[in-house]
Every structure is written in structure tokens, then in C-alpha cells.
Amino acid sequence: xxxxxxxxxxxxxxxxxxxxxxxxxxxxxxxxxxxxxxxxxxxxxxxxxxxxxxxxxxxxxxxxxxxxxxxxxxxxxxxxxxxxxxxxxxxxxxxxxxxxxxxxxxxxxxxxxxxxxxxxxxxxxxxxxxxxxxxxxxxxxxxxxxxxxxxxxxxxxxxxxxx
Numbered sequence: 001x002x003x004x005x006x007x008x009x010x011x012x013x014x015x016x017x018x019x020x021x022x023x024x025x026x027x028x029x030x031x032x033x034x035x036x037x038x039x040x041x042x043x044x045x046x047x048x049x050x051x052x053x054x055x056x057x058x059x060x061x062x063x064x065x066x067x068x069x070x071x072x073x074x075x076x077x078x079x080x081x082x083x084x085x086x087x088x089x090x091x092x093x094x095x096x097x098x099x100x101x102x103x104x105x106x107x108x109x110x111x112x113x114x115x116x117x118x119x120x121x122x123x124x125x126x127x128x129x130x131x132x133x134x135x136x137x138x139x140x141x142x143x144x145x146x147x148x149x150x151x152x153x154x155x156x157x158x159x160x161x162x163x
Contacts, residue, residue: 058066102110133141
């Protein structure tokens, strides 16, 4: 089949799907602003371009109430009397709890434990050595891995030779 013919057929299917989507959106009242798949040469239909219902707006009375409430709230904030629902703690309202401090003896114990830990690390004896592999175990795992990879490479070469 010719490539141009296939492309023309696909474009016609796309156009029919776009028309069906537009018709369904018009029935629901949820018309998209502009479909992403519309090409520059093709313009959306009039039904798709015009929204089915006008955007909601706030009435002048409602806007006046919002403005008045905002002005009153900022007046309370400036006066230091924020509304109860949004009250924040101020440093003057509640004295802060004193923070706990480590005693010099406790600090000395921490420093001694840290120095001992680093001494063990430098000596090659980690604090949790039971979770670490010995050198012999690491070597055995390495050799086993090398053997597995060698067998895998051998099988792969044989498969390539057969085909």
C-alpha cells in the first residue's frame, strides 16, 4: 500500500473521531477550549469555539462584601487582634519552653564513644562486623560470579555460531 494513501486514510479517521468528540462534548456542555490534536490548517467548528454557558461572575454586592471583610481583617491585624479562627502564636503571648541541654558529662560520653567507633573503623573492625562479609567469602562470591559469566558467554557464543 502507498504511504500517502495510508496517511490520508488515517487523517480521515482522525477527522471523524474529532467530530464525534466535539458532538459529545457539546451534549455534555463540557467543551474544551481547543483540542490539542487540531492541526493549524484545520479550524475548530463553531460549536466547539463557543462555550455553552457563560462564565460565572461575582455580583457587585458580593464583591463589596469581600472587600469589606478583607479591610476589616487587615484592620484587626494592624491593631494586633487577628481573628480567632486564624490566630497565630506570637512570641509575647506564650513564653517559649527552655530547650534541654546536654550536661558536660553526657557530652564527654558521646565524644568518647565517637572516638572509639572511629578507632575501630580505622583498625578495620567495623562496629557491626557480623553483618559484613569476610575477605574469604568475598573472594568465593567473586569466583562464583566469574564462573557464571564465563558459562553465560560460552553459551552465547555457541548460540551465535549455530544461527
